[in-house]
Amino acid sequence: MLVAVLFAGAAVSLTLGLLGAALGEPRSLPTWGFSSVQTFKAWLAGAVLVLVLAQLVTALSIYQKLPGRRPAPRWAHLLHRITGTAAFLAGLPVAFYCLYGFGFDATTPRTLMHSLAGCLFYGAFTTKMLALRGKRLPRLVLPLAGGATFTLFVLAWTLGAAWWFRQTGLTT
Template sequence: MSLLTDVVTVSRRNLIAVPVLLTGAAVSVALGMAGIHYWPGTQPLPTWGFSAPQIFKAYLSSAVGVLIIGQLLTAVWIYRFHAPKPVRIFHRLSGALAFLLSLPVAFYCLYSFGFQVGQGATSTRVMAHSIAGVVFYGAFASKMLTLRLKRTPGWLLPILGATVFTSFVLAWTLAAFWWFRTVGFAR
């Protein structure tokens, strides 16, 4: 009887993951739809001292990348080794800063280029970058929701954290790294 009780408990706990994952999917789809239907825009965007918006995005997203690597390292420390309170505080503050710094990059991407998939995509690289970008924000929304909910399955937070990290690294590689490799480090 105990095994049956354990199976039912695990199943109920796993059910909590469904609305969390659906929320992330809804955020991703909403961003993609907005990027297809409302953008790209026609007005030029400020470059904030850089010579082009692409350079601004490449440098700012690289700063976010450094913060996200810090997020990964502190998350592993917290999750596996019960890190002290200052590490947890640093993890939260650097995560908030990474998210805030990513917003102008995402806006510039969506506003300047839109969400490019299918026949409308200028290249496979751009299409993969578009998908990785919206997946990043969807996974981030799910991860934040998971942190606030009680009794979520133990596997959910690490999976969502890994998805946030991987989708950002993929988006950065397909845009900023590509830009630095192709154009260089000019300002």
């Protein structure tokens, strides 16, 4: 079961990388009222970051890793699911724009690391989602997959959106 879950995550990462390499090229995409495609992506990714941080806090609460170590309230589990779903859905346009509008970019170390982190993020996310239903997996698989998902998103955000904001300022 563990091998299948890890294989599925690796397959998603590899598929996204190959699609980005094959389909990605500069294209004119809608900016949805923002000054550029990059600005749209950066702001939407920033919103996803807020949701991902909520995911981290609720996960730490659920695993009783916050100060006080009391069992998480029932609403924390619900909030974890809601923010996770919202983060996933809000992140899809960012991923689409990255893959379809820019592609898997290895022209600079920053863009290569951003592309790798983005593809690996979705692989880690796939692994995490499958691990939720895996009854016979080692106990550490789910928190490790969740931690990898969080870390890879923050890395991709730092190398993409945060970098963009440093270059242009907080413009719309």
